[in-house]
Amino acid sequence: MKYDIDKTLSRLSHLSQIGLLLAAIFTIWYTVVPLYGKAVLEEQVAEKTIELKNINEQISKQYSQLKKNYIKDLNITYKFQCVLKPLSKISNYNDRLNFDVAPCLNKVNDLTLKKSLLNENDKQQFTLAHTMILNNLESTRKKTKQEFQKIEDIGINEIHLLPEIQGYSKEAFEFTKDTAKLLGEPYPYKEEFEARKSQAKRDLYSKYIDELSNLINIK
Numbered sequence: 001m002k003y004d005i006d007k008t009l010s011r012l013s014h015l016s017q018i019g020l021l022l023a024a025i026f027t028i029w030y031t032v033v034p035l036y037g038k039a040v041l042e043e044q045v046a047e048k049t050i051e052l053k054n055i056n057e058q059i060s061k062q063y064s065q066l067k068k069n070y071i072k073d074l075n076i077t078y079k080f081q082c083v084l085k086p087l088s089k090i091s092n093y094n095d096r097l098n099f100d101v102a103p104c105l106n107k108v109n110d111l112t113l114k115k116s117l118l119n120e121n122d123k124q125q126f127t128l129a130h131t132m133i134l135n136n137l138e139s140t141r142k143k144t145k146q147e148f149q150k151i152e153d154i155g156i157n158e159i160h161l162l163p164e165i166q167g168y169s170k171e172a173f174e175f176t177k178d179t180a181k182l183l184g185e186p187y188p189y190k191e192e193f194e195a196r197k198s199q200a201k202r203d204l205y206s207k208y209i210d211e212l213s214n215l216i217n218i219k
Contacts, residue, residue: 078216093201144208151200162196
């Protein structure tokens with residue numbers, strides 16, 4: 001009888017150990033393993049998030065540089081192809097002021113914008129900026145033409161309204177004045193008047209070119 005009890009207790013002990021083992025396995029399988037797997041997954045997600053952030057930052061930097069290069073190239077093309085180059089072929093100041101740079105600017109803008117890799121939002125912004133530039137250019141051209149006409153209307157008796165002669169023109173006039181004095185001729189008022197009027201036109205045109213260059217400078 002005692003032997004049977006010991007045997008039974010021994011079996012119960014083994015069963016208890018097996019139960020504890022199964023409980024431990026169950027706990028590990030349904031608690032520890034999921035937690036470990038979750039931790040691994042969270043770590044992987046965190047790594048991928050960092051990688052994605054770095055990639056996005058690189059893309060953002062590259063796009064920012066692309067945009068800067070586009071603006072730089074467009075400004076240079078605007079200035080030389082649409083302003084300096086065509087106007088340098090026109091000798092008369094009045095004809096230069098009558099020259100409309102808008103068609104050239106439109107052509108350059110359409111071609112470069114079409115070939116660019118800018119996103120649609122930036123393309124729309126550049127289109128708006130281009131429209132504002134055209135409006136400002138036309139306003140500046142009209143204002144300069146009015147100022148040019150005022151210079152044209154100045155008579156010899158209003159010579160004091162004109163600027164002093166500068167540069168090579170001054171040297172040329174000084175030579176004319178000295179020659180007239182040497183030959184006993186009258187003071188060359190007419191020559192001075194024409195030289196000062198030409199100086200006023202040059203100054204106005206130089207100012208006009210500077211204003212055009214500033215207006216077409218996209219930022």
